[in-house]
Every structure is written in structure tokens, then in C-alpha cells.
Amino acid sequence: xxxxxxxxxxxxxxxxxxxxxxxxxxxxxxxxxxxxxxxxxxxxxxxxxxxxxxxxxxxxxxxxxxxxxxxxxxxxxxxxxxxxxxxxxxxxxxxxxxxxxxxxxxxxxxxxxxxxxxxxxxxxxxxxxxxxxxxxxxxxxxxxxxxxxxxxxxxxxxxxxxxxxxxxxxxxxxxxxxxxxxxxx
Amino acid sequence: xxxxxxxxxxxxxxxxxxxxxxxxxxxxxxxxxxxxxxxxxxxxxxxxxxxxxxxxxxxxxxxxxxxxxxxxxxxxxxxxxxxxxxxxxxxxxxxxxxxxxxxxxxxxxxxxxxxxxxxxxxxxxxxxxxxxxxxxxxxxxxxxxxxxxxxxxxxxxxxxxxxxxxxxxxxxxxxxxxxxxxxxxxxxxxxxxxxxxxxxxxxxxxxxxxxxxxxxxxxxxxxxxxxxxxxxxxxxxxxxxxxxxxxxxxxxxxxxxxxxxxxxxxxxxxxxxxxxxxxxx
Numbered sequence: 001x002x003x004x005x006x007x008x009x010x011x012x013x014x015x016x017x018x019x020x021x022x023x024x025x026x027x028x029x030x031x032x033x034x035x036x037x038x039x040x041x042x043x044x045x046x047x048x049x050x051x052x053x054x055x056x057x058x059x060x061x062x063x064x065x066x067x068x069x070x071x072x073x074x075x076x077x078x079x080x081x082x083x084x085x086x087x088x089x090x091x092x093x094x095x096x097x098x099x100x101x102x103x104x105x106x107x108x109x110x111x112x113x114x115x116x117x118x119x120x121x122x123x124x125x126x127x128x129x130x131x132x133x134x135x136x137x138x139x140x141x142x143x144x145x146x147x148x149x150x151x152x153x154x155x156x157x158x159x160x161x162x163x164x165x166x167x168x169x170x171x172x173x174x175x176x177x178x179x180x181x182x183x184x185x
Numbered sequence: 186x187x188x189x190x191x192x193x194x195x196x197x198x199x200x201x202x203x204x205x206x207x208x209x210x211x212x213x214x215x216x217x218x219x220x221x222x223x224x225x226x227x228x229x230x231x232x233x234x235x236x237x238x239x240x241x242x243x244x245x246x247x248x249x250x251x252x253x254x255x256x257x258x259x260x261x262x263x264x265x266x267x268x269x270x271x272x273x274x275x276x277x278x279x280x281x282x283x284x285x286x287x288x289x290x291x292x293x294x295x296x297x298x299x300x301x302x303x304x305x306x307x308x309x310x311x312x313x314x315x316x317x318x319x320x321x322x323x324x325x326x327x328x329x330x331x332x333x334x335x336x337x338x339x340x341x342x343x344x345x346x347x348x349x350x351x352x353x354x355x356x357x358x359x360x361x362x363x364x365x366x367x368x369x370x371x372x373x374x375x376x377x378x379x380x381x382x383x384x385x386x387x388x389x390x391x392x393x394x395x396x397x398x399x400x401x402x403x404x405x406x407x408x409x410x411x412x413x414x415x416x417x418x419x420x421x422x423x424x425x426x427x428x429x430x431x432x433x434x435x436x437x438x439x440x441x442x443x444x445x446x447x448x449x450x451x452x453x454x455x456x457x458x459x460x461x462x463x464x465x466x
Contacts, residue, residue: 037303064252065252065253065292065294066252066292067248067249067252067254067290067291067292068290068291068292069290070247070248070290073248076248076249076252076290076292077243077248077249077250077251077252077254077292078252079251079252079253081253081334082333082334082337082367084367104334104366104367104369104425105334105365105366105367105426106365106366106367124366124425124427126232126235126236126239126425127251127334127366127369127425127456128236128239128250128251128369128456128457128458129235129236129238129239130239130249130250130251130252130253131239131240131242131243131246131248131249131250131251132235132238132239132242134248135242148305149293149305149307150252150292150293150294151305162235164228164427166366166427174427175365175366175426175427175428177428178226178228178421178423178426178427178428178429179365179420179421179422179423179426179427179428180421180428181226181421181428182225182226182421182423182428182429182430183419183420183421184419184421185419185420185421
């Protein structure tokens with residue numbers, strides 16, 4: 001396994017383009033939590049010509065719907081959700097300057113093409129490790145769409161959040177490469 | 186006739202919801218630990234290690250194993266000599282789910298209507314309830330929270346008898362490959378074979394609540410479980426789909442008699458957290 005690369009957000013296009021599929025990254029700084037319902041609302045706002053609640057330039061979005069925080073904790077369990085459900089909204093987010101995404105699972109070819117064009121990186125976090133990932137999240141603050149509950153748009157402050165580059169900005173796919181190495185069919 | 190009051194049922198269901206979501210069962214925990222030592226991919230070993238650590242944190246701190254605490258699937262085995270006192274059994278179960286999900290800080294993931302107006306019900310009701318009436322004077326309740334990541338990759342196919350064992354294997358393998366990293370492997374596969382379309386789906390769901398270290402008591406189905414597991418673990422999908430040997434921890438099959446012209450097969454995919462808790466009242 002490669003040594004982890006430590007990155008603090010925001011992320012420049014040049015830095016994003018240096019990251020390669022298979023790189024292990026420890027992310028720190030502020031990232032933004034949003035999933036299906038928040039993406040739908042943001043894309044609808046853009047279609048109406050409105051501004052988004054957050055400036056996504058150089059930012060990283062985390063596809064997550066956390067469980068509620070217990071007293072004394074910043075957040076509940078907070079692992080990644082399936083990224084593919086956001087695919088139809090995603091290229092529009094790149095036009096807003098989004099530089100990175102954290103989730104799990106495959107992406108549509110149109111998303112990968114748009115990643116190459118805009119210089120965006122896709123990270124995977126460990127699905128099903130929500131209690132462990134919560135340890136890396138120091139602060140959770142709802143910014144918009146609070147009525148969506150776990151699906152609200154929120155800012156998260158993270159420290160050494162472990163992720164892996166699964167699709168880099170050149171379109172290299174670590175799911176394909178990793179699986180090919182161990183396939184015995 | 187024995188009486189059970191609805192308040193007892195509501196209380197029991199609330200506890201089941203919390204227990205199932207906080208405590209990974211021992212059979213799954215042991216399978217993860219064993220899988221970690223068998224995994225050849227260093228990254229795969231690291232990921233399984235994270236899942237083991239995750240289960241320990243959830244247990245020690247009393248928090249959900251996964252943020253997707255699911256829809257509450259509830260299996261009820263109602264003894265025919267039981268009288269439910271004080272109100273409706275169904276309402277008591279929904280009330281228990283609401284209580285458990287609110288008091289246990291579990292995520293509320295239910296929307297009131299699926300297509301036109303997806304408004305969160307804010308207490309994770311309604312539950313998905315399956316009843317069966319059995320002899321005796323006991324009430325057995327099993328609560329299995331089911332997340333959408335793996336549920337979305339599940340499938341039913343109406344095969345025909347000529348498709349046979351090979352057809353069943355191919356359908357299962359195709360379903361697992363299509364799921365890939367989306368269903369958070371290492372996965373547990375619940376397979377239903379036979380019956381009708383909805384019976385096969387229900388069998389697949391029920392298969393997921395059998396301990397994963399326990400094979401089907403029919404020798405041919407037990408062998409098929411082993412064969413499918415070995416086949417799935419040759420795909421190379423591995424932990425989180427990043428490549429490796431441990432794509433699935435176990436395959437549990439349930440079967441039922443079927444029509445002369447039919448061979449329904451259902452594949453219910455679960456992530457590693459094959460969560461369930463049970464009580465007998």
C-alpha cells in the first residue's frame with residue numbers, strides 16, 4: 001500500500017490533476033455534505049438562475065446522509081452513500097467549480113468525461129464504516145435545506161479523513177484496475 | 186389463550202431497532218476477522234480491518250454501525266393461541282419502530298410516498314411487516330434494518346426449468362457483478378429459489394436473517410451455497426470493489442416448491458452488516 005497523501009481543502013485544479021487512481025489520501029479541512037435531495041434542489045436553483053447556498057469553487061462534496069448526533073458528539077454515523085444516484089446532477093456542479101467528490105461505487109461515463117474536462121477527482125470512502133469515519137469529523141453545520149433532515153446541505157470539518165482516489169482527472173479507474181488484478185475467472 | 190399487551194410489543198420492537206443497528210452479530214464479526222486473514226489484497230485487508238474497528242466502535246459507543254439504518258423490516262411469527270391486548274398489533278409495531286429510531290438516534294430514511302412527493306416521515310415508519318401465524322402461544326419478532334445501497338442492487342428473475350443450476354448461478358453472478366462496489370462489499374447474499382415471484386423475494390430476505398455460519402440443511406443447497414460463494418470470490422471485486430478475494434462473506438439460500446413451468450430466483454444483496462435482532466415474547 002502507498003503512503004497516504006495529506007491534503008487540506010480547498011483543492012486547486014493543478015493539485016487535483018496530480019492525484020492518481022489508487023492514491024490513498026487523508027483529507028482535512030471543510031468539505032460539504034450533500035446527496036440526492038440537496039443536489040436536486042441545487043440544480044433546480046441554478047436552472048432558475050439563482051446562486052447556490054455555497055461557493056463550490058475548489059471544494060469537495062461528500063455524498064453522505066449522517067445519522068443524528070448523540071449528545072456531546074458532532075455527528076452520528078457518517079459513511080458514504082452510493083455516488084451513482086448523483087450522476088445526473090454532477091456535471092452541473094463541476095460548472096460551479098466543484099473539485100472533488102467523496103462517495104462509493106461506479107460513476108456514469110458522462111460524469112467521468114466531465115471530470116476530465118474540468119479537472120475533478122473522485123474519492124471513495126469505506127462504505128459501512130460510518131462509526132469509524134465519524135471519528136474524523138470534528139464539526140457538522142447545516143447550511144441549507146434543513147427540512148431535508150439527513151439530506152440537508154452541510155459543512156463538515158474533517159481531520160485526516162481516509163479516502164482513496166478511485167477515478168482520477170485523467171479518467172483512470174481504480175475499481176477496474178484493482179478488480180482485474182484479483183480476477184480468477 | 187395467552188395475552189400480550191401492545192405496550193410490551195412496542196417496547197420490544199424499539200429495543201430490537203436499536204440493538205440491530207448498534208451491535209454487529211458475532212457470526213458476521215467472526216467472518217470479517219477470518220476474511221481479513223484470507224484476503225490477499227493489502228488494501229482489501231486494510232478495508233476489512235476498518236470494518237472490524239467500525240463494529241467495535243459502534244458496540245462500545247452505542248452508535249449505528251452504518252448511517253443508513255435502513256427501513257425496518259419486521260418478521261412476525263404470531264402463535265395462534267396469543268391474544269393481542271390493548272389495540273392493534275400492527276400499530277404497536279410501527280410505534281416501536283418510531284420509538285427506537287427516534288430514541289436511538291437512528292437515521293430516518295422513510296419517505297411517505299415513493300414517486301410524486303417524497304416527504305420524510307421523520308420517525309422511519311412505516312415498517313415493512315411480514316406476518317406468519319404459527320402453532321403455540323408465543324410471539325416472535327425479528328427486526329432486520331435494510332439499507333438502500335445494497336437493496337437497490339438486488340434483483341428477481343423468472344428463470345425457466347431448463348435454465349437449471351447453471352442458469353441460477355449465472356443470474357446470481359451477473360447480479361453481484363452489476364452491484365460491484367455500490368453495495369459495499371464484502372457482501373452477504375440472500376438467495377430465494379422457487380415459489381412465485383413474491384415468494385422468491387421473501388425467501389431471499391429471510392435467508393439474510395439466518396446466521397451466516399450456518400449452511401442450508403438440505404445437502405444439495407448447502408453445496409450450492411459453497412459453490413456460489415467460491416464463484417463470487419473469484420470475480421476479483423473484493424472489499425469495497427477495489428480488488429481482492431473477499432467479495433462475499435456468505436451465501437444463504439432458502440427454497441420452496443414451485444410451479445412445473447417455473448424457476449423464480451431472487452437475489453437480495455446485503456452489505457457486510459447483515460443486521461438483525463430477535464425476541465420471543
